[in-house]
Amino acid sequence: MYRIKKTDLNALYAAIAKTSGLFIPIRRADEVNFAVWGEGKEVSLETLKTVKSPKNAFFPQTENMMKFKTEGKSVEVVDIRTEDKRPFVVFGVKACDVKAFEVLDRVFLAEPVDTFYQSRRNAITVVSLACSRPEESCFCTAFGIDPTAPEGDVTTWLDGEYLYWRANNQKGEALTEKLASLLEKCGEEAVEAQRSQTKEILKRLPLAALDLSRFKEENLNELFNDPRWAELSEACLGCGACTFVCPTCQCFDIRDFKTNSGVIRYRCWDSCMYSDFTLMAHGNSRTTQMQRYRQRFMHKLVYYPAQNGGLYSCVGCGRCVNKCPQNLNIVKVIKTLGGEKS
Amino acid sequence: MNFDALIPKIGVITDIRKDTHDVKTFRVVGTDGKKPFEHLPGQCAMLSVPGVGEAMFSITSSPTNREYMEFSIKKCGCVTDVLHSMEVGQQIAIRGPYGRNFPVEEEFKGKDLLFIAGGIGLAPLRSVINYVRHYRANYGKIVIVYGARSKDDLVDIDEIKNEWMKEVNTEVYLTIDRAQEGWEGNVGFVPAYVKEIGVDPSMTAVLCGPPVMIKFTLQGLLELGFEKSRVYTTLELRMKCGVGKCGRCNVGDKFVCKDGPVFRMDELDELPDEY
Numbered sequence A: 001m002y003r004i005k006k007t008d009l010n011a012l013y014a015a016i017a018k019t020s021g022l023f024i025p026i027r028r029a030d031e032v033n034f035a036v037w038g039e040g041k042e043v044s045l046e047t048l049k050t051v052k053s054p055k056n057a058f059f060p061q062t063e064n065m066m067k068f069k070t071e072g073k074s075v076e077v078v079d080i081r082t083e084d085k086r087p088f089v090v091f092g093v094k095a096c097d098v099k100a101f102e103v104l105d106r107v108f109l110a111e112p113v114d115t116f117y118q119s120r121r122n123a124i125t126v127v128s129l130a131c132s133r134p135e136e137s138c139f140c141t142a143f144g145i146d147p148t149a150p151e152g153d154v155t156t157w158l159d160g161e162y163l164y165w166r167a168n169n170q171k172g173e174a175l176t177e178k179l180a181s182l183l184e185k186c187g188e189e190a191v192e193a194q195r196s197q198t199k200e201i202l203k204r205l206p207l208a209a210l211d212l213s214r215f216k217e218e219n220l221n222e223l224f225n226d227p228r229w230a231e232l233s234e235a236c237l238g239c240g241a242c243t244f245v246c247p248t249c250q251c252f253d254i255r256d257f258k259t260n261s262g263v264i265r266y267r268c269w270d271s272c273m274y275s276d277f278t279l280m281a282h283g284n285s286r287t288t289q290m291q292r293y294r295q296r297f298m299h300k301l302v303y304y305p306a307q308n309g310g311l312y313s314c315v316g317c318g319r320c321v322n323k324c325p326q327n328l329n330i331v332k333v334i335k336t337l338g339g340e341k342s
Numbered sequence B: 001m002n003f004d005a006l007i008p009k010i011g012v013i014t015d016i017r018k019d020t021h022d023v024k025t026f027r028v029v030g031t032d033g034k035k036p037f038e039h040l041p042g043q044c045a046m047l048s049v050p051g052v053g054e055a056m057f058s059i060t061s062s063p064t065n066r067e068y069m070e071f072s073i074k075k076c077g078c079v080t081d082v083l084h085s086m087e088v089g090q091q092i093a094i095r096g097p098y099g100r101n102f103p104v105e106e107e108f109k110g111k112d113l114l115f116i117a118g119g120i121g122l123a124p125l126r127s128v129i130n131y132v133r134h135y136r137a138n139y140g141k142i143v144i145v146y147g148a149r150s151k152d153d154l155v156d157i158d159e160i161k162n163e164w165m166k167e168v169n170t171e172v173y174l175t176i177d178r179a180q181e182g183w184e185g186n187v188g189f190v191p192a193y194v195k196e197i198g199v200d201p202s203m204t205a206v207l208c209g210p211p212v213m214i215k216f217t218l219q220g221l222l223e224l225g226f227e228k229s230r231v232y233t234t235l236e237l238r239m240k241c242g243v244g245k246c247g248r249c250n251v252g253d254k255f256v257c258k259d260g261p262v263f264r265m266d267e268l269d270e271l272p273d274e275y
């Protein structure tokens, strides 16, 4: 284990930014989000939850995929991807968001591999940050996530005057080596003390007792046909905010954009909450907001786990709990359909 | 740079046949004049018109056709409208093949096969019917029931009359919804006609067509004693990526683009009713 004084963190960021890009929570216009670091930017590692998740580090909100050149009857496909992706460090990722990377990996890296995602993902070193002050809307522990020791290539802890640093694998060690002159060796006592303190807080969180045991493949049709979806979804506006802030939502659209020098085909985030998501020329398989609302949560709690060895596609970050203008969220769904442990 | 499944190649339209007032069949090859890629019966391809968009179509031609691919396409939306206005020689973008095919080798071999199609539903079936005809000795009796709104809506009637009707150990039954001058065949809907013909419930059946047709035909087949585990169909949902990533075609724990479009009726029973 290593440590660095909080007051020296700026030097650490500068050192990282010398050889790679640095993506870190930055405060701008009173909102903290992951953004590219630069001298003078206000880093806010203490912020528990960035408004948007860091998934745009390798799954950007919009991404150009290719270009078509057309002339008369002929069409040419132009590959506009650049050969090598610049290495990037994503710094300060919380346990829930790190887990969400695995959820996305299983989709995009499954055969056939999505090489747009893969090239970015491979270029990224994840430096995670343990949570010491989880709040009421957090429920990552319901999904078996330990916020006091997040996964990632490097794990860090903020405690007292220091940031503590531990490399978890080769990628993490390589980064540690580069920063060796700024890091000092230390013991694990401070980190262990913080971890047990945080664990006490976690036990007292209001959502700690969510019961997920009913959300399994064998109950798929029973949950799908539950009449309570109607009341659960009644107030939903279909605004899609919950899907855009969610670290695991992965649905995208593919569209063409005409420019003066050809047609750009790009992809962009989409939302299963939108009424035209499944619209076809001759019909729509989900015509009501209830169906769309049900799709989002059934996918996270039942369909995705059924396809991925039981891994849920919700990491309990609580963003949709905080952001829904109608106060709807996955917690209400879990409580209503699943119940709580006594 | 690695090949990415989302990046299409160029296809050239080398022939366009007008089948009905709203269906045209497009013949497509790669820029090298060869078939764009290999496929299996029932699989689909994503065709795109740059600037307009992409849409998924079942590949109508049989894999045994070594020279080109064919797509029978009904005019019913942005991409299909533009395709219908195209001329021979036009290039488009094409990627695939996508999805699970009909189990022609694993399950259909040695069996008596019943094909039931309504309207444009013949498109995916044509691929498997012609595959089975190509390896005729490997399969038992073939019964084909095909219905359309009118006699002018039967797609590629020439092939049906000149080839399918002359095939050994093969029966072809055609029907149209309403009586029409110059039509001497059956008049009536597909589900009723299938029951009238009196098909043998030990056959393996494949149904393709509009949802209502599938629903009532299946009901009829079950009454005749068919088992759901030997009745196949194809699903059609909105698709974007074709490779199980964009989330668009998700039904229950399946993606139609990857786990379908071919499903057995007993598999569909397991899925939530949302397709």
Ligand code: SF4
Pocket: A242, A245, A246, A247, A248, A249, A300, A313, A314, A315, A316, A317, A318, A319, A320, A321, A330
């Ligand atoms: S569903 Fe809500 S709580 Fe779960 S990961 Fe997405 S935003 Fe977070």
Ligand code: SF4
Pocket: A235, A236, A237, A238, A239, A240, A241, A242, A243, A273, A323, A324, A325, A326, A327, A328, A329
């Ligand atoms: S659940 Fe809330 S945030 Fe999500 S689409 Fe509905 S109203 Fe918007």
Ligand code: FES
Pocket: B238, B239, B240, B241, B242, B243, B244, B245, B246, B247, B248, B249, B250, B255, B256, B257, B258
């Ligand atoms: S079309 Fe994208 S998941 Fe099926």
